[in-house]
Amino acid sequence: AVVSTQSGHYGRDEKQVAKVNKMKAQLRQELDTIQSELRNERNYLKSHKELARDSTSRLKNELTETLRVLEESRGRERQLLEFRNVLAKVIGLDIGSAPIPDYEIISRLEKLVDAHQSHLQASQALEAGLRHMATGFRNSYDETMSVLSPLNQASAEANQQQQ
Numbered sequence: 001a002v003v004s005t006q007s008g009h010y011g012r013d014e015k016q017v018a019k020v021n022k023m024k025a026q027l028r029q030e031l032d033t034i035q036s037e038l039r040n041e042r043n044y045l046k047s048h049k050e051l052a053r054d055s056t057s058r059l060k061n062e063l064t065e066t067l068r069v070l071e072e073s074r075g076r077e078r079q080l081l082e083f084r085n086v087l088a089k090v091i092g093l094d095i096g097s098a099p100i101p102d103y104e105i106i107s108r109l110e111k112l113v114d115a116h117q118s119h120l121q122a123s124q125a126l127e128a129g130l131r132h133m134a135t136g137f138r139n140s141y142d143e144t145m146s147v148l149s150p151l152n153q154a155s156a157e158a159n160q161q162q163q
Contacts, residue, residue: 084105088095091108 084102085095087109088100088105091105091112093100093104093108
């Protein structure tokens, strides 16, 4: 009877050991699955962290470049405003009283350019006329001198003979 109880205990113990081994295998499998998921999650987070770092670096560089371009634009705008003010002053507009609209500056410049063109055309016409007159005068002078030369020589010879 002792042997049968021992074999009964032994059978139960084997079942429990088998059950524990089965549970152990399941837990090992669950642990392996969780560890694999954890590795995957770490890799995912690591790659996203690198992407975020790269994106942040790129955005920082873009922002720096944008700020540089903006500062250059501001400098050009200042230069243009200074040029506009100097131009307005040169053409006789009072820049101190009120802002001068661009069309006013442009209108005055157009008038100035038109006046210059008219003056230039008149000057060129006058110069051409003077050149023509000088050429005509020179030709007439040379012609007159060629006619008068023989007369001057004859007069000079007559004066020498009288002396």
